[in-house]
Amino acid sequence: MSRLAVAVAAAGTLLVGTAAPGGNGIEDEPAHVIAEKGRQSLLTARSLRWEGQTKDATGTYVVDFRVDARGNCVGTVAVVPKGGRMEIVKRGQDVWMKPDAAFMKAQVPGPAGQETAELLRGRWMHGRADDPSLREFSASCDVSHLQRAYLPVPFAADDVEKGTKALVKGVPAITVTGRSGAGRITLYVATEGKPHLLRIQGQVGGVRGEADFSEYGRPVPSRTPPPAESVDVSDLRQPGGAA
Structure with a gap:
């Protein structure tokens, strides 16, 4: 066997079982x-971006969240076909949510949804992650939720x-x-x-x-909504509030 043939055979042996470049x-x-x-x-x-959709009796929820293991999150959730979109920012146990009018009306039927949308006027609702008004969506804005829910x-x-x-x-x-x-x-x-x-x-x-x-390992953006653009969720429960 020529030297060239030996070299080719040896190279072939080394390549067996190895991954492509x-x-x-x-x-x-x-x-x-x-x-x-x-x-x-x-x-x-420890952190990643989650984009997905789930279907249940109420419709289809489309989410785009950047989440980490420290409970931080930035993202959006939309409802199809009812329409509407909400932005979410979660930093530790503090949560900010900014639903548009269509989203608010879809989630809170009747006059209450319209009244809350008018009270917010495009501002963020702010509260704690365990607040009953915020828990449903803030709970899914966490890496641990994905880990428990999917696999x-x-x-x-x-x-x-x-x-x-x-x-x-x-x-x-x-x-x-x-x-x-x-x-x-x-x-x-x-x-x-x-x-x-x-x-x-x-x-x-x-x-x-x-x-x-x-985006595995990429940090979640740390910016949070300023107080001037936020409304404490407890204020929406006061007389005249709608939450």
Whole structure:
């Protein structure tokens, strides 16, 4: 065998089992290993961006949140088809919410919704995260909520299947489908860089939805609304208030 042939054969041997340039090799793993690595990337995330939608009897909620493990959050939630949009800022246990008139009317039926929208006049409602008026939306504005809601338990090794390659917003991924808890879902796990979970699709907790995850490790913006543009939620409960 010539020296060239030996060199080519040796190079071929070295390349067997290695990832393509820029790849992380995750697509070569068994399906349950891919699923668990994707799951762990969400469970150990200190911060990330969550974009998704869930459907229930009242309609479709579309969210775009940047969240971290310290309880900080910045984002928006919209309701389809009723319309309306709300901005959310959460810093620790302080929460600010700014719903537009359509969102307020959709969430608070009758005259109360209209009255609250008029009282706010485009300002932020401010209160504590455990306030009953704010808890419903502020509770989901946290990394721990995602970790509990989407992937509470590992996939069973005998109940997960590897799918096809895909792109999630331009990022290469491999899909796996299986059961995690009561829901059967499909995960999209990045095949370049760290094997981050990029997308979840399927039935979770009786609600069908989809969520995209990105910007792992990026800090949540720290700016909060100024007092002059905020109304304490307790003031909306005073005589003449509507909350």
